[in-house]
Amino acid sequence: MSSATSPELQALMGQKWQRPPKVKRTWLRWTLMIGFAAYLVASYLTIDVNWTRVYEGLDRGAAFVMAFTSPDFTGRAGDIWDGMVESIVMTVAASVVGIAISIPIGLGAARNIAPMPVYLICRGIVAVSRALQEIIVAILLVAIFGFGPLAGFLTLSFATIGFLSKLLAEDIESMDRVQAEAIKASGARWMQWINYGVQPQVMPRLIGLSMYRIDINFRESAILGLVGAGGIGATLNTAFDRYEYDTAAAILIIIIGIVMALEYLSGIIRARVQ
Amino acid sequence: MLRLKKLLKTYKTGDQALKSIDLEIPDGQVLALIGPSGAGKSTMIRCINRLVEPTSGEVWLDDADLTKLSSGGLRQARRQMGMIFQEYALVERLTVMENVLSGRLGYVGFWRSFLRKYPQKDVDEAYRLLDRVGLLAMADKRADELSGGQRQRVGICRALIQDPKLLLVDEPTASLDPKTSRQIMRLICELCAERGLAAIINIHDVALAQMFVSRVVGLRFGAIEFDGTPQELTPDVLTTIYGEEDWEATIEKVEDEEDTEGAAA
Numbered sequence: 070m071s072s073a074t075s076p077e078l079q080a081l082m083g084q085k086w087q088r089p090p091k092v093k094r095t096w097l098r099w100t101l102m103i104g105f106a107a108y109l110v111a112s113y114l115t116i117d118v119n120w121t122r123v124y125e126g127l128d129r130g131a132a133f134v135m136a137f138t139s140p141d142f143t144g145r146a147g148d149i150w151d152g153m154v155e156s157i158v159m160t161v162a163a164s165v166v167g168i169a170i171s172i173p174i175g176l177g178a179a180r181n182i183a184p185m186p187v188y189l190i191c192r193g194i195v196a197v198s199r200a201l202q203e204i205i206v207a208i209l210l211v212a213i214f215g216f217g218p219l220a221g222f223l224t225l226s227f228a229t230i231g232f233l234s235k236l237l238a239e240d241i242e243s244m245d246r247v248q249a250e251a252i253k254a255s256g257a258r259w260m261q262w263i264n265y266g267v268q269p270q271v272m273p274r275l276i277g278l279s280m281y282r283i284d285i286n287f288r289e290s291a292i293l294g295l296v297g298a299g300g301i302g303a304t305l306n307t308a309f310d311r312y313e314y315d316t317a318a319a320i321l322i323i324i325i326g327i328v329m330a331l332e333y334l335s336g337i338i339r340a341r342v343q
Numbered sequence: 344m345l346r347l348k349k350l351l352k353t354y355k356t357g358d359q360a361l362k363s364i365d366l367e368i369p370d371g372q373v374l375a376l377i378g379p380s381g382a383g384k385s386t387m388i389r390c391i392n393r394l395v396e397p398t399s400g401e402v403w404l405d406d407a408d409l410t411k412l413s414s415g416g417l418r419q420a421r422r423q424m425g426m427i428f429q430e431y432a433l434v435e436r437l438t439v440m441e442n443v444l445s446g447r448l449g450y451v452g453f454w455r456s457f458l459r460k461y462p463q464k465d466v467d468e469a470y471r472l473l474d475r476v477g478l479l480a481m482a483d484k485r486a487d488e489l490s491g492g493q494r495q496r497v498g499i500c501r502a503l504i505q506d507p508k509l510l511l512v513d514e515p516t517a518s519l520d521p522k523t524s525r526q527i528m529r530l531i532c533e534l535c536a537e538r539g540l541a542a543i544i545n546i547h548d549v550a551l552a553q554m555f556v557s558r559v560v561g562l563r564f565g566a567i568e569f570d571g572t573p574q575e576l577t578p579d580v581l582t583t584i585y586g587e588e589d590w591e592a593t594i595e596k597v598e599d600e601e602d603t604e605g606a607a608a
């Protein structure tokens with residue numbers, strides 16, 4: 070207890086303390102910081118704004134914004150209704166199919182439960198699905214299957230697989246290993262092990278993610294119409310083409326309403342499955 | 344009943360967790376495995392039911408070498424070995440009853456277990472076991488609503504409903520308070536005696552081990568340093584297992600506690 074103060078401690082007494090910097094070499098640290106600042110300035114300077122064009126465009130923007138004060142729900146009610154039904158059908162069908170396919174792929178893409186070859190194949194599928202942006206897939210599928218909701222349904226299913234499999238696999242990888250081990254120690258088969266040891270641990274997250282994906286799929290279904298893949302987006306696109314901003318405003322208000330309702334619903338569901 | 348022959352485990356990192364362990368456990372014997380952290384106690388238990396694959400050596404349970412079994416044969420063999428874990432390892436989001444019945448997974452088919460339609464005798468046995476450990480009223484509670492001691496008792500039920508010949512017990516009391524620790528150790532040892540089960544109990548608490556078991560094996564750096572009765576655990580022996588320390592307090596404490604318990608009873 071009463072040993073003499075060590076010389077190492079003596080040397081440190083009265084010294085200022087500072088957290089060690091992330092980049093140790095001073096010259097490298099300053100080069101990185103100045104380089105980043107220079108890049109930022111240079112990149113803003115390349116944005117070339119045509120201010121006269123902006124001034125002319127303000128009128129059109131104002132007309133569009135003003136349309137929200139008098140949205141026209143009735144003028145094209147039939148078109149809006151058809152588009153909305155198509156979008157909802159597309160969303161539900163694509164979400165159900167996408168989620169059903171995502172579960173086995175998600176299991177296969179979890180390193181802690183899948184053997185290496187299965188893991189690589191499933192990660193490959195996830196990577197392909199995530200690399201291809203929805204719009205690009207939709208353009209391709211419209212080219213193959215023609216205009217209409219079938220292309221939209223396939224696009225959303227495909228995108229759901231990449232999203233949900235990856236996040237499900239990551240949740241499985243971070244599960245509590247010992248709980249699953251205990252089930253294995255009882256002599257359970259593989260399927261029983263998944264059902265008792267893994268599924269209960271990842272279920273809340275799977276439900277939460279599925280709800281979130283339904284929400285995303287609905288919003289995406291509005292965009293996909295712009296490239297001809299059916300749904301409310303097609304109706305919205307037509308309204309813009311005809312300069313019917315009041316109808317477009319009505320459609321946007323309905324989309325916002327449905328997304329908010331889905332958000333509220335998923336909040337309730339997620340709170341209940343904890 | 345259980346024989347380990349030259350059991351050896353080297354992890355991929357190059358750590359030699361077990362160095363040629365030879366050990367024989369007769370029917371109905373409860374054995375405590377002591378040793379410092381990292382001595383290979385958990386590895387040894389997990390090598391027996393192959394949650395960890397041994398690198399070489401043999402594990403004989405009665406007439407079967409477990410290290411040679413196919414995956415189907417291994418499942419059959421695992422049914423005969425109940426395991427109790429340090430952090431209870433209950434599936435937290437399942438109910439107490441589901442956790443107990445999960446001990447029967449090796450006996451029932453997938454659809455029965457998936458639909459939770461267990462044979463009536465399994466359900467009856469689950470209720471009997473829960474009653475035996477005093478948790479009958481908790482049957483339909485979720486496992487994460489229970490306290491530590493209660494969870495460990497559910498863990499014990501899950502191991503026993505397998506109808507095992509051998510219990511593998513990994514630090515059953517490490518996350519429990521001293522009183523609950525004793526109750527759990529007493530319960531495990533009583534149940535082993537009632538059912539004539541053999542058991543290997545990994546345990547940190549030397550005093551607690553001495554109180555309940557008839558044989559103690561000391562492990563150090565993956566090799567057996569001591570094998571004898573609790574009375575033979577002298578300060579010198581503890582020094583060979585754990586390294587230099589003042590052991591008198593640890594051992595004396597046991598006798599004190601036993602005295603006070605005797606007086607109380």
